[in-house]
Amino acid sequence: MKKILTLLILLATTAMGSKASTPHYWRSDSVKVVRLLEKAATLPQKTNHTLWFARQLRGLPYVAKTLEVNREERLVVNLRQLDCTTYVETVMALALCMKQKAHTFQAFCRNLQRLRYEDGKVAYTHRLHYFTYWIEENVRKGLVADVQGPTPPFTAVQTVRANYMTTHTHLYPMLAAHPQWVAPLRQMERAISGRRYRYIPKGQLRNSKLLRSTIRNGDIIVILTSKKGLDTSHLGIAVWHADGLHMLNASQLHRKVVEEPKLLATYMAEHPSQIGIRIVRAK
Numbered sequence: 001m002k003k004i005l006t007l008l009i010l011l012a013t014t015a016m017g018s019k020a021s022t023p024h025y026w027r028s029d030s031v032k033v034v035r036l037l038e039k040a041a042t043l044p045q046k047t048n049h050t051l052w053f054a055r056q057l058r059g060l061p062y063v064a065k066t067l068e069v070n071r072e073e074r075l076v077v078n079l080r081q082l083d084c085t086t087y088v089e090t091v092m093a094l095a096l097c098m099k100q101k102a103h104t105f106q107a108f109c110r111n112l113q114r115l116r117y118e119d120g121k122v123a124y125t126h127r128l129h130y131f132t133y134w135i136e137e138n139v140r141k142g143l144v145a146d147v148q149g150p151t152p153p154f155t156a157v158q159t160v161r162a163n164y165m166t167t168h169t170h171l172y173p174m175l176a177a178h179p180q181w182v183a184p185l186r187q188m189e190r191a192i193s194g195r196r197y198r199y200i201p202k203g204q205l206r207n208s209k210l211l212r213s214t215i216r217n218g219d220i221i222v223i224l225t226s227k228k229g230l231d232t233s234h235l236g237i238a239v240w241h242a243d244g245l246h247m248l249n250a251s252q253l254h255r256k257v258v259e260e261p262k263l264l265a266t267y268m269a270e271h272p273s274q275i276g277i278r279i280v281r282a283k
Helices: 002-020 027-040 049-056 084-100 105-116 131-140 173-177 179-192 209-214 264-269
Strands: 144-147 156-159 196-201 220-225 232-241 244-251 256-259 274-282
Touching (some): 027 084, 049 244, 084 274, 131 144, 131 232, 173 179, 232 274
Antiparallel strands (some): 156 196, 196 274, 220 274, 232 244, 244 256
């Protein structure tokens, strides 16, 4: 009887581990990924794939906390609902597939996992919750470049002070359900706190030759915040129009992915806590 009980526990543990390592998605998600990759493969060679994929996702609903749907962490693939971070990660994972000439759902999942998690390990405490940490980790992996110049327009410096997640655990369903995860997340916060990064103040987001030579279509726009305990407040994909710099983003205001009709400078002027932007570029 004891041997049978031990075997059942072992089987249950194995099943749980297997489930945790299996991506969480609907069939429609995998079909959409493959269709997007196959269509992108027919485009001219000089196509800016990051910008192209960013535009293909316009109109998808904005939904927050789409990664918080499981009790235990799993790689969530959701091309039906996006928030600002999952939108950027999805676009980047698709663009990586094109760079690798890998047009499969499996390749997309591998890239998404590499982008989303420290060392690619699927675990809540390895998810790159703070985008400052996301940038550092993906620079280390060679997937992106952190643009820190020229000066100007990068005339200001942000000193990161991160503690929002561990002081507001009730806002994060999975973290609230697993208090043992708070300590590892506090270590993540301490790892980036005190670090300094150059950024472009929002008052310098003019339609100038300098800014057009600094920010490229398809760059990740990282909006910094003065809100206590946070490093960033929003993300998007850069796109230049005739009148200046705009942003593709999963918008909470519009409730969907949009190519924001307002200039980025106008958009940020309406949000007093937004202080400026960092720029991250796919390699």
